[in-house]
Amino acid sequence: MRAFHVTFLLAALLAGCGEYRQSVTYEDGGYQGKKDTRMWDSERFMHDPSVWKQMVNERTQHQNEYVRTEPQE
Amino acid sequence: MARMKFICDVERCIECNACVTACKNEHEVPWGINRRRVITVNDGQMGEKSVSVACMHCTDAPCMAVCPVNCFYKTEDGVVLHDKDICIGCGYCSYACPFDAPQFPNSAGKAPGESATDFFVARGKMDKCTYCAGGPEENGSEAEFEKYGRNRLAEGKLPLCAEMCSTKALLAGDAPVIVAIHEHRIEQRGYGDTRWGWDMAYGRAENEGADKT
DSSP states (O other): OHHHHHHHHHHHHHHGGGOOOOSOOOOSSOOOSOOOOOTTOSGGGTTOHHHHHHHHHHHHGGGOGGGTSOOOO | OOOEEEEEOTTTOOOOOHHHHHHHHHHTOOTTOOSSEEEEESTTSTTOEEEEESOOOOTTOHHHHHOTTOOEEEOTTSOEEEOTTTOOOOOHHHHHOTTOOOBOOOGGGOOTTOOOOTTSSTTOSOBOOOTTBOOSSOTTOHHHHHHHOOBOGGGTOOOHHHHHOSSOOEEEEEHHHHHHHHHHHHHHHOSOOOOOSHHHHHSOOGGGOOOOO
8 A cells, every 4th residue: 555655646746747847938029920122122112112113102191182272362 | 311291181072092002002901901991970971071091100109119019110201111920919009009009910811712820819010001001012013012012102102091092181291392282272171270289290390490370
């Protein structure tokens, strides 16, 4: 009976040795994903951000109807 | 560098839902997911107002702060995007977002013939407005379209929701440019400024000197 108790106790103690850390390690702030291509990184914009920005800003003005027609006084 | 933002002019929005339809069609967004929606307050009463809401691409985005796997990133032009290969669908971003922008697909909301995406957890990977800027895949590639939708920004275009807006209530573009358009409208209306929370979203960055008007 005593041998059984000792074996059981040892088995219970040793079972703890098989445990491993299961929580995810938190890394503050660092993006973990894939690198993205920048909008202007293409032949269309000659890899120049200012060319891309100019094109987008010109297009933004299409939303402004006041550049198409002046409001009546 | 540009700082891409949306402005919804509540004085102009007529709740036509063209922005919602344009978004769903352009990106082939699956059933059950609305990257953009129109919210109406005081519906049918005097003072009824509608506002088109999607991810506002926050300057200090709370979704980025709470994400346990850091799948969010901000592009150089201020668009908040995420990597779906990293997302675990925990939903923290959904709780953190004041605009309820993060959307979670489930098999019940899938169109016939589409594969279920809830294999990982019940909620599936998060989906949200990308400002028509795709995601971390090759610009204009099929993989990018399948995961994130079309990348119009890489084509020199603006988000389709804004470009399709019939009353031009929804403006999209670089913050100073759309602010100038909106301020000109306010001057033309002649009944004063109806904006709130303006400086936080569209004011100049701190190092440029904040606009205290």
